[in-house]
Amino acid sequence: MTWEARADLVVVGTGVAGLTAALRARELGLRTLVVTKDSAAAGNTGWAQGGVAVVRPDEHDDGDSVQRHVADTLTAGAGLCDEQAVRSILADGAAAVDGLRAAGARFDTAGDALSRTREGGHTAFRVIHAGGDATGAEVQRALSSAVGSGGIPVLEQHCVVELVRSDGGALAGALALDPHGNPGVLRAPAVLLATGGLGQLYAATTNPDVATADGIALALRAGATVADLEFVQFHPTVLYTPDAARGRRPLVTEAVRGEGAVLLDTRGRRVMAGEHPLEDLAPRDVVSAAINRRMAETGAECVLLDATGIPGFATRFPTVFASCREAGIDPLREPIPVTSAAHYSCGGVVSDVDGRTGVAGLYAAGEVARTGLHGANRLASNSLLEGLVVGARAADAVARDLRGGLTARKPVLPAVPAAAVVDRDLLQRTMTRHAGIGRSADGLAEAAATLDRAGVVRPLRTREAVEDASLALTAQALLAAAAARVESRGSHRRRDHPEPDDVRWRRSVALRLDVSGWLFRTDREPVRSVA
Template identity: 75%
Template structure:
């Protein structure tokens, strides 16, 4: 190895969950080291527009309370949420927001001096607080990054996490990394928190940045952890449309519809009329599916979001307004062309609501984790809250496990860079977009799996691009296996050959782990810890 370092806790990722875990760990007296494969602000958090869904007892709608937020979340999750996880995470929301504000995060005030609140799809009340109009994620990232910097939390920038190191008994012993020049290094630690974000780069068009390459899913699977609910990929209904666009697409936040904008097709007819009681504020899976049907019926690849009736659009939504103007669109006078794109992974590494996995010393928080909060379809703006709550809880779990003697330094059984299967990224993205997008069927899923297998090449993981491509290839295989196994339509998993929802057979999570012989589906659900 070119270099070595040691810590009590290594956090992989510098988004809301990762930095929250690092800051809380530092408060608890842990020696923390954070790993970021790019600049600290390059992840998903900074792109989040809408806000944070939270019911704060002192500032809320008169009829709103925790139980209504819980019910809205369970409804959106289509039967696959863990009620205990939902209630536990949401109940801790007000305290998490207070801690975030204590780090310096500033949210938009309303006319009465209290924090302004908006409403998004699936919510029955105005409970989404926001910052900078539509730049909530950027403000959260700024505040946490500043707190980490001012608090002396060390961050290894442009260091790629290659492999979790394990002792002979399977427990975590550290992390193998590569620096920007491809030099390998070892971080020796008895605890690792994965906070690596999402998997949007599995698809040709996504709201996710380039760093969202499913790294944490692959790291956890290869370390023996289980994943669940990977088939539930949420496609955001409204991203800015451009012909033949690929890669990251600008998001048009759901809060625009929350303020009164309406989806219409190319002929000016309302898209959501008669589709759902909440119309344009229906859950995202419902809206995305309706857009898909309307574009197919009209022979187009987009619809429009008509926000011309909204006053002060540029002031309320400066990020969206800037993206529209850069594309030559004036939202004040013309409808915004929008389409759907891969947005959020509802599943991930199976954890408790404290971030613990089944692998001793391995924890996960944020989008990479599957706590039971989101189920089959994430309720809008619950994700930043989950990162804040579970990120903090994961650090507390590490400290607790350390006190109980469960985390001790162990020598790593192997520290050499592994070799893994990779697939050309453009081919993989094209294949996944075609077969595992909003509409799936058995033939398409099987064909996609065969296509990826046919083009897979085993290569040593000696640079960041190969590490990312190996993570995408492994995660794509897992997602395709889960989507093929679930022969029903539920939440944001839509099988065109099985359009009905089968509660008798499929009201459960699909749990997978990587076995020597391939994918192994384990059990009929997930046993989760109560909050």
């Protein structure tokens, strides 16, 4: 190792969950180090448009309540939410938002109150927002500023390769590469994974380039359990342009439909009429599936979102407006061409509502974590709230665990590890074709075989190699979970099993790695080798 850093807590990731945890850890007197493989602002948080779903005690619709928010979340989650976790996280939402505002976040207002909108799956106007449709950017700005002014060190351009242990087996920190590729060790008794999502598994996504499932892979290789990976939420409405079929696609926030926009097919017919009681504000899995069916029926590559009747569209949705104008579309006068794209992972590293995983000293918060809040399909705008609540709670949990005997150990310094990598273009095309919205046993098996054949073991000496290895391992885990779940539920749709099966499948599929590198379900059923 050529360099070393020490802390009580290492936070991997600079999104809402990671920075919230770092700020709370500083308040608790913990020596905290934040590390990110890119710039501090490069993660998913800054791209979030819609807002934060929260019921505030002094500002809410008549009849709305935390209990009603819980009910909407459970409905969207299609039977797989952990109801206790849902209640716990949502109950702390208002206090978490107050803390974010105290850190400097500025939300849009209507008079003396915060402005509220409605999004898919919500039965009330409870989504607060900033900058019209730039909520994530404002949250990222406020938290980054607070971390900077608080003197919390942030190591940018440092890529975490592997979690390391002491000679006694306890978690002892992380192996990382500095900006020049030199390996070093981050020594700490506690590591919080807040690495975001896995959108780069797919050819088209709303996620930035950094969303390569790093936290999932790190946790699996450290012995943690992951669950619900088959539930990848595809956002129904991203901007479609014929010349941009791959990479990050501009999001058209669900709040546009919350303000009255409607989906039409290329023949001018309503897409969501008769599909769901909430029509255009149905949960995302319902809307995405309906859009894909209509595209298949019409042979078109997109559908149309008619927002021409929304007054003040350019002011209310400046980010969407700018993206449309850049693509040569005038949303004030013509419908916006949209399609679906990979957006959010409802599953992740199994953790409780305090961020604790099954590995002592390892914590997870944000999109990388599976707390039980989202179930089979995330309710819109619950993600930023979860990051705020669980991020702060994870810091509290670390402080309690340190007082209870979690101590720093001398790490056994490993050599830079090697792992299977797959050409990213091939992986993304394979996952898009076989593990997108419509899945089947044959397609999932073909995808797994393709990736198995294409895997090449290489040392993880660069960020690109680390990312490609993370994508390869996570893809295999996702395919295994999707193949195991022989039903359709939430954002997991099987063409060969189109109906839900509550008798056998109202439960999660959980996976882990054994010491030989085999994926196992928690009932010890072997899945496949990932070596």
